[in-house]
Amino acid sequence: xxxxxxxxxxxxxxxxxxxxxxxxxxxxxxxxxxxxxxxxxxxxxxxxxxxxxxxxxxxxxxxxxxxxxxxxxxxxxxxxxxxxxxxxxxxxxxxxxxxxxxxxxxxxxxxxxxxxxxxxxxxxxxxxxxxxxxxxxxxxxxxxxxxxxxxxxxxxxxxxxxxxxxxxxxxxxxxxxxxxxxxxxxxxxxxxxxxxxxxxxxxxxxxxxxxxxxxxxxxxxxxxxxxxxxxxxxxxxxxxxxxxxxxxxxxxxxxxxxxxxxxxxxxxxxxxxxxxxxxxxxxxxxxxxxxxxxxxxxxxxxxxxxxxxxxxxxxxxxxxxxxxxxxxxxxxxxxxxxxxxxxxxxxxxxxxxxxxxxxxxxxxxxxxxx
Amino acid sequence: xxxxxxxxxxxxxxxxxxxxxxxxxxxxxxxxxxxxxxxxxxxxxxxxxxxxxxxxxxxxxxxxxxxxxxxxxxxxxxxxxxxxxxxxxxxxxxxxxxxxxxxxxxxxxxxxxxxxxxxxxxxxxxxxxxxxxxxxxxxxxxxxxxxxxxxxxxxxxxxxxxxxxxxxxxxxxxxxxxxxxxxxxxxxxxxxxxxxxxxxxxxxxxxxxxxxxxxxxxxxxxxxxxxxxxxxxxxxxxxxxxxxxxxxxxxxxxxxxxxxxxxxxxxxxxxxxxxxxxxxxxxxxxxxxxxxxxxxxxxxxxxxxxxxxxxxxxxxxxxxxxxxxxxxxxxxxxxxxxxxxxxxxxxxxxxxxxxxxxxxxxxxxxxxxxxxxxxxxxxxxxxxxxxxxxxxxx
Numbered sequence: 001x002x003x004x005x006x007x008x009x010x011x012x013x014x015x016x017x018x019x020x021x022x023x024x025x026x027x028x029x030x031x032x033x034x035x036x037x038x039x040x041x042x043x044x045x046x047x048x049x050x051x052x053x054x055x056x057x058x059x060x061x062x063x064x065x066x067x068x069x070x071x072x073x074x075x076x077x078x079x080x081x082x083x084x085x086x087x088x089x090x091x092x093x094x095x096x097x098x099x100x101x102x103x104x105x106x107x108x109x110x111x112x113x114x115x116x117x118x119x120x121x122x123x124x125x126x127x128x129x130x131x132x133x134x135x136x137x138x139x140x141x142x143x144x145x146x147x148x149x150x151x152x153x154x155x156x157x158x159x160x161x162x163x164x165x166x167x168x169x170x171x172x173x174x175x176x177x178x179x180x181x182x183x184x185x186x187x188x189x190x191x192x193x194x195x196x197x198x199x200x201x202x203x204x205x206x207x208x209x210x211x212x213x214x215x216x217x218x219x220x221x222x223x224x225x226x227x228x229x230x231x232x233x234x235x236x237x238x239x240x241x242x243x244x245x246x247x248x249x250x251x252x253x254x255x256x257x258x259x260x261x262x263x264x265x266x267x268x269x270x271x272x273x274x275x276x277x278x279x280x281x282x283x284x285x286x287x288x289x290x291x292x293x294x295x296x297x298x299x300x301x302x303x304x305x306x307x308x309x310x311x312x313x314x315x316x317x318x319x320x321x322x323x324x325x326x327x328x329x330x331x332x333x334x335x336x337x338x339x340x341x342x343x344x345x346x347x348x349x350x351x352x353x354x355x356x357x358x359x360x361x362x363x364x365x366x367x368x369x370x
Numbered sequence: 371x372x373x374x375x376x377x378x379x380x381x382x383x384x385x386x387x388x389x390x391x392x393x394x395x396x397x398x399x400x401x402x403x404x405x406x407x408x409x410x411x412x413x414x415x416x417x418x419x420x421x422x423x424x425x426x427x428x429x430x431x432x433x434x435x436x437x438x439x440x441x442x443x444x445x446x447x448x449x450x451x452x453x454x455x456x457x458x459x460x461x462x463x464x465x466x467x468x469x470x471x472x473x474x475x476x477x478x479x480x481x482x483x484x485x486x487x488x489x490x491x492x493x494x495x496x497x498x499x500x501x502x503x504x505x506x507x508x509x510x511x512x513x514x515x516x517x518x519x520x521x522x523x524x525x526x527x528x529x530x531x532x533x534x535x536x537x538x539x540x541x542x543x544x545x546x547x548x549x550x551x552x553x554x555x556x557x558x559x560x561x562x563x564x565x566x567x568x569x570x571x572x573x574x575x576x577x578x579x580x581x582x583x584x585x586x587x588x589x590x591x592x593x594x595x596x597x598x599x600x601x602x603x604x605x606x607x608x609x610x611x612x613x614x615x616x617x618x619x620x621x622x623x624x625x626x627x628x629x630x631x632x633x634x635x636x637x638x639x640x641x642x643x644x645x646x647x648x649x650x651x652x653x654x655x656x657x658x659x660x661x662x663x664x665x666x667x668x669x670x671x672x673x674x675x676x677x678x679x680x681x682x683x684x685x686x687x688x689x690x691x692x693x694x695x696x697x698x699x700x701x702x703x704x705x706x707x708x709x710x711x712x713x714x715x716x717x718x719x720x721x722x723x724x725x726x727x728x729x730x731x732x733x734x735x736x737x738x739x740x741x742x743x744x745x746x747x748x749x750x751x752x753x754x755x756x757x758x759x760x761x762x763x764x
Binding site: 183 | 435436437438439440446447448516520521524525539540619620621622624631632709710711712714718721722724725726727728730736739740742743746747749750753
């Protein structure tokens with residue numbers, strides 16, 4: 001027994017040391033060509049394209065009869081539980097829009113609340129079909145983390161919130177500060193980069209959950225707290241005395257938030273992307289959930305194609321031709337979803353800013369439905 | 371009975387030979403184990419390939435890009451994932467080693483106190499042990515962190531204790547030595563003094579055992595060590611170190627050194643929790659020593675303290691050590707709950723690495739190996755110690 005323990009110890013130490021050098025002989029060859037293996041990796045993709053439907057998550061979801069959506073349960077405005085205990089929010093509405101497109105039923109969704117740290121393994125292991133949880137699209141996540149992004153639902157930027165009494169107006173005032181941040185986020189990395197670039201010394205105080213992060217900030221453990229600006233606005237409304245805090249003007253980073261699916265399933269990826277595009281295109285057409293039925297006798301071929309009155313656009317996606325109609329009828333266009341969750345009638349009152357149609361100076365731009 | 375007809379008989383067929391059967395069973399078991407592991411391994415490989423995820427540990431050499439709140443080694447976001455992992459590992463070691471030391475002291479004292487004839491002491495310690503042992507550690511950690519540590523005043527209203535010690539919800543700031551030019555020489559003297567002091571202690575203790583005269587081993591050792599420390603200070607070139615006092619500058623304290631509330635909460639939580647379990651182990655060990663030993667000690671005229679120190683504890687130790695080992699292992703493993711109160715231990719940092727790289731399998735395997743190594747090392751050491759204190763029968 002003693003010998004066994006000793007043996008086990010020796011083996012694990014040897015392994016640890018080998019790993020620390022990052023050069024275990026068996027793994028080194030594959031890992032060194034890591035960049036190259038990314039290239040041959042798409043081989044399974046063509047085989048899948050040859051026989052569409054089969055093997056796509058779309059078929060699995062349809063068989064199951066409901067969508068499983070990875071969501072946030074702690075971010076007011078984007079993903080949270082409302083007073084009746086139902087999931088609500090901007091991201092949640094896109095989950096529902098996807099369900100509406102597939103099942104013609106926005107409630108055919110099961111939400112899985114995920115922390116920032118849990119979210120990627122949940123997609124990787126197939127626990128959720130799609131992740132719509134204020135997730136920033138980055139190159140690493142799109143490649144080595146094994147996800148596929150492709151469309152942005154919300155253009156955000158990282159901000160910093162501080163106490164008014166501290167008289168902090170710019171990042172440089174945070175010299176020596178303790179800053180609360182949530183782990184597993186791009187904000188954690190941006191903070192490190194920005195502070196390093198500006199030569200500002202700071203201490204990160206890192207938590208697993210946004211509740212932990214903002215709780216510690218409120219108790220005074222940190223001088224500042226950082227996350228996406230939309231998140232700061234949403235969270236500020238939850239603080240005991242929202243007026244005692246301000247969000248700095250400075251934006252630390254670009255945070256394009258969007259849905260993510262598992263890499264290597266182009267059919268499913270297309271369905272998710274075009275669901276979002278449909279909400280944007282509808283706003284551009286001026287189609288809302290209220291007036292959509294008035295458009296059913298429209299003469300405009302573009303609108304007729306969009307609503308599935310002409311052509312096979314939906315069929316090509318693996319959905320029904322009226323998928324866009326279903327989305328808009330149940331959930332409304334992008335503008336309606338935005339106003340409902342973040343607009344002037346909500347506590348957040350976030351201006352559209354970049355999240356406006358390209359025709360009005362924003363960044364929302366849907367490829368043509370043809 | 372002289373004849374041995376059995377031997378003349380045909381041997382039983384091999385499937386009824388117990389020795390052969392045992393070997394066959396072992397081989398079959400081995401085959402099953404190998405098959406199961408091969409299947410699991412292939413399954414993992416296939417899964418990774420299907421998702422286009424490359425395996426391997428090379429990512430440990432990439433730039434980490436995130437900062438860690440406290441670290442025993444120099445670490446910045448420009449260092450590698452490997453170094454971040456080591457920083458987390460050392461943080462776990464720090465809280466485990468210090469935690470084990472303090473939990474042992476607290477546990478032994480509470481264990482003895484629970485058997486005290488003093489009603490008040492016995493009851494208070496009893497309440498402590500029962501409350502702590504019967505509530506989850508995670509809840510206790512949250513209590514220590516949010517209800518104790520974060521409730522200290524804000525940094526600007528920090529409580530000042532004598533000797534430039536400041537208490538705030540940013541932690542405890544205390545004066546600390548800042549190494550100067552001759553620091554290493556002085557440290558050499560301090561370490562040398564420690565070794566000489568240990569030798570002196572053993573020498574005096576032997577003398578005490580041999581002659582029965584008091585040899586003052588502890589005092590001798592202490593004086594020897596202090597002499598080395600003082601001599602070293604003056605022998606070393608320049609001033610070996612200067613005292614830096616914490617002062618509120620800008621948003622936080624600068625100078626001195628600080629214990630973060632995260633570390634303090636985890637440390638307190640682990641010590642108090644494990645201490646309660648150790649107390650019960652110690653109490654059990656003491657009660658297992660036969661009454662005759664006590665009576666004999668009393669008959670020799672030993673005081674209560676002497677009886678405990680020379681008669682009861684040395685014997686109880688033999689019973690205490692094996693379960694004590696598992697408590698030490700528990701403390702180390704429980705330290706991974708640090709993740710909930712923001713202390714950057716091994717598990718926490720590994721979680722961040724996992725999240726940034728997406729290499730779940732590789733990172734988790736490293737974490738398991740690291741904890742396995744800690745635990746096995748502790749076990750081996752405690753087994754060695756157990757053999758040393760074992761009753762040697764002549």
